[in-house]
Amino acid sequence: PFIATLGMMVTARGIAKWWSKGQPISFPTEGFAAIGKGLMPVIIFLSLAVLFQLIMTYTRYGKHCYAIGSNEDAARMSGIKIANHKILVYVIAGVLAALAAVVLSSKNLTAQSGMGVMYELDAIAMAVIGGVSLSGGRGSIIGTVIGSLIFGVIISGFTFLRLDAYYQEMVKGVIIVGAVVLDQWRQRLRAMRA
Known part of the structure; x- marks a missing residue:
């Protein structure tokens, strides 16, 4: 699924560039601007975090999401319809990505085919910092929220210190690699205890 997701991402970006002819699209309306300004993005974020924490708990x-993430074969044998469940997971992820794009476009009052590039890696880093396992079956929405806050504070600190963007990119890369190493270490520790 990971390679298919990357392939679809590149395809969708190509379609967006073709459709917009590489030009930004402006949204100068007050109503649209309200979605990405003030407390509205925070309200949307916290509402969705609470909703999905309740759903996942x-x-x-x-419970089926965690079961499939932990051991897909065992989940299948226990009667979970894996294919249907995965489709629903991808649909929900797509809807949430579209909502994030609307908020980002509203904040900037424009949409460009390159907006949000590399945000997917930021999201992975935030999730892993928050305790989500890359091998699946572990993690929580609250942990991911905490991971996103930690990640945001680090990046805001660099902005506050007026460090150049390439330093931020290097640090993001180190955080992602460090998070992956930490996740692998946690997996080995769990395996040794079992």
């Missing part, structure tokens, strides 16, 4: 859907 208290519903069959959430």
Whole structure:
């Protein structure tokens, strides 16, 4: 799924560049601008975080997500319809990505085919910092929120210190690699305890 996701991402970006002819599209309306300004992005973020924490903790859907992430074969044998569940996961992820694009476009009052490039790696770093396992089956929405806050504070600190963007990129890369190494170390530790 990872390679297919990357392939689809590149395809969608190519279509966006073709459709817009590489030009930015402006949205100068007040109503649209309100979505990305003030507290509205925070309200949207926190509302979705609470909603999905409840879903992942208290519903069959959430428990099935963890089961599939932990061991897909065992989940299949226990009667979970893996294909249907994965489709729903991808649909929800797509809707949330579209909502994030609307908020980002509203904040900037423009949409460009290159907006959000590399945000996917930031999202992975935030999730892993928050305790999500790259091998699946572990993590929480609250942990990811905490990971995003930590990541945001680090990046804001660099902006406050007026460090150049390439330093920020290097540090993001180190954080991502460090998070992956930490995740692998945690996996080995769990395996040794079992």
